[in-house]
Amino acid sequence: MLKIAVAKGDGIGPEIMDAVLQIFDAAKVPLQYEVVEMGRWVFDKGFSNGMTPEAQQTIETLGILFKGPMETPKGKGVKSVNVTARKTWNTYANKRTFQSLHGVDTVFSKAGIPINVTIVRENIEDTYGGIEHMLTNDVALCRRFITRPGSKQVIQYAFEMARQMGAKRVTCGHKANIMKITDGLFLEVFKEVAANYPDIKADDVIVDDLCMKLVTRPDLFEVVVLTNLQGDIVSDLCAGLVGGLGFAPSANIGNHISIFEAVHGTAPDITGKGIANPTALLLSGIGMLRHLGLLKSAAIIENALLYTLESGVHTGDFGNKEIPSVGTAAFAQAIIDNFGKAPAHNPKALGEDVPVTIEVEKLTQNPAIASNSGEQLDTVGVDFFVEHAGQPQQVADACLVAIGSLPYKLVTISNRGTQVWPKGSIFTNVVNQYRCRIESTSGQPLSQTDVINLYTQVANHLKVASLELLHVVGDKALYSLAQGQ
């Protein structure tokens, strides 16, 4: 029998995981569970990544982790166990399906607008790299990495998943109108991948417009793929459309290891009261059963869940307030009692259990996912980020002295992305950090030694906080212009 790792988690985690496993057992789901030590409580025992080495070993052997929510200890320097797990095992696609559930009243259910939208969120990159620095005492920087191969992995997953579930449309949500390089790359890869799926309509929408459209006509969308942070926000928005976090399941899919969990957290305000809603974790578990080919088990449980919701049985966080709520265990028992009953809305066809085999490849080195585009990047200049509390002209004067008679020119100075030199507006507020763009005038690409020499020159006159190289491929600049440049 297929074996999976189970981590009950913190807060309400053990309460809802016990309820879900009780339902699985009653449905005779052909799975064995190996409970692993992972979560805040493991962190407190001195394991800085929130899991014991044995837990890591088990998960890396079994390839499937079914997990309860885990608390992120507050305080600087402490990383989220949840994010660490997703990133360590490269579960690059975060799939969250949101569908209207009869018995869970929302403005849309009342208006007769059905929702069935799946958000695929990139799960590794973006600002979630957590690479942040204070550049001056006033200026914080977060680096946002969007990569070509990382984008390709998640976008390809979205199209494959769409094809499997019979979806006709995949939409890319992005902000490429503003972040032309990062979101622009994500959108470019989206268009490249979409070309391989002519049977699926592929379109894109700017993320703010997407939010507006989702709250007015959520029924128009089927699959939406987004970068990490935008996907995080949009998926919580979608959770709200179908009744809240209690109904938001999620799957973190990777090539080797996949993690199934609810979107919500540990709910410290209701922990230990036995009133938590296990539906989101149960829906995540149902998604996991389908991932493992256990279609019949998934359908039996889902039908019983839908029937139970339709019948008005509810935990305290949703449902008809005139019907008294039940606790977690009683809710689970009601589902078990409804096995074999078909809901009036969206009954699932039973199908057959055809368990897939999960074999985690034994890796000897980290998989490299370079795109091998073979493009030659030439360095034509440097953006120096300098700490300076004075006026733009003072910064320019210092740069011009630094350049002297060297074959470079000062092209622009910006502050928080807005050009303040050679032209600008006196109404632009300035903080104590400027970006000075210095480009080569020799027509030759800069070597690393040239960059170091230039750095030395600039550092003789200004305090350099950070720098970025300016690359071109042929005539194409691989960096953004300053606003107003």
Ligand code: NAI
């Ligand atoms: P939360 O999702 O735990 O709670 C937000 C609100 O929703 C609370 O009022 C809570 O009572 C309610 N709620 C959540 N799940 C519920 C359920 N199943 N049934 C009934 N009500 C439910 O978010 P919060 O308070 O921001 O985070 C608490 C902790 O959880 C933090 O340490 C956070 O880092 C962690 N967290 C973990 C996640 C994970 O393991 N994937 C995801 C989100 C947060």
